[in-house]
Amino acid sequence: MKLHFLLLLLLLAPALPATERLRLATTTSTDNSGLLAAINPVFTARTGIAVDVIAVGTGKALKLGRNCDVDAVLVHAPAAEKAFVEAGYGIDRLAVMHNDFVIAGPRDDPAGIRQAKTAAETLGRIALAKAPFVSRGDDSGTHKKEKQLWRQAGIEPQGGWYYSIGQGMGAALGFAHEKLAYLLTDRGTWLAMRDKLPDLTVVFEGDPALYNPYHIIAVNPKRCPKANFDAAMRYAAFLTGPVGQKLIGEFKVGGRQLFHPDVLP
Structure with a gap:
């Protein structure tokens, strides 16, 4: 039915x-x-x-x-x-x-994370390149997953490239679009909003660690x-x-x- x-x-x-x-x-x-x-x-x-x-x-x-x-x-x-x-x-x-989490980012992928094998490796590449990254920073499930991935990468993110904004997923996606930044997002919100975010695309997906x-x-x-x-x-x-x-x-x-x-x- x-x-x-x-x-x-x-x-x-x-x-x-x-x-x-x-x-x-x-x-x-x-x-x-x-x-x-x-x-x-x-x-x-x-x-x-x-x-x-x-x-x-x-x-x-x-x-x-x-x-x-x-x-x-x-x-x-x-x-x-x-x-x-x-x-x-x-x-x-x-x-x-x-659903699952994905990593969205600029279409030209300046940190080269499309070549990464794991989600943790993508964050390592972003940190190494000091490419802009937006964190929800709000103790949400998405933020908890992000922190888990940073721990797996052995990195404590800090510096002017790392934006912790303390807001929800929709606001974080909008901010990332404005800054041409990477971020971790649940796929559901990404699919609901992606038509409003023409300068961002999914640059990494499929790691079992991103199950949500x-x-x-x-x-x-x-x-x-x-x-x-x-x-x-x-x-x-x-x-x-x-x-x-x-x-x-x-x-x-x-x-x-x-x-x-x-x-x-």
């Missing part, structure tokens, strides 16, 4: 009024890409639960969960997610979808008694169930698939 037919069925069926609210902390990539704007109304129509999206970096999203300011988190930093659950702040961490999985985690009601745990679990069931997984797999921008469902093929 195609996505437009699913949406047609929902339009023909009476929508439930939004009588509950779910506070969801998530990454800027799920927001900037337009994914949640496409699928959350379907969830609300089926359940009557409205989703209030707070789009921040993964680190800030998990902090909101620890502070009991949200009901669920949808993030993409596996080590930080596992620590969050093991510390008792979240429960039922479920795989939802994945997303998980949904309900905030633990024992830690946060006021959390809407029932709504969080219903949202998790929707994202990982047949309808949610189909919507994720069929969400495209300009004919390009941005995310791949992890539960259903």
Whole structure:
């Protein structure tokens, strides 16, 4: 069943009024890409639960969960997610979808990273050339992955060539385009925005180290008694169930698939 037919069925069926609210902390990539704007109304129509999206970096999203300011988190930093659950702040961490990271940069590739064999090697080449590089610098899942790659390269990035801007993925891509700089970006946001970034292109991709999985985690009601745990679990069931997984797999921008469902093929 195609996505437009699913949406047609929902339009023909009476929508439930939004009588509950779910506070969801998530990454800027799920927001900037337009994914949640496409699928959350379907969830609300089926359940009557409205989703209030707070789009921040993964680190800030998990902090909101620890502070009991949200009901669920949808993030993409596996080590930080596992620590969050093991510390008792979240429960039922479920795989939802994945894409991958890519390194975008100037079309003429002044650092020559197209010849690199690994993502860590690309960063070594960028540092050696002192080519402009934009870091989100915001403790997001993307920033965590970037720092991991710098550690693998044995480099502490610093100097006038390294821009740490403390902003989301969309803003970082715009800044990199302005500066003709390299940066690490999730593929979903890149595909959603690349037509607005004519001077940048993907210059490195395909390293297994760039795999980028997303998980949904309900905030633990024992830690946060006021959390809407029932709504969080219903949202998790929707994202990982047949309808949610189909919507994720069929969400495209300009004919390009941005995310791949992890539960259903």
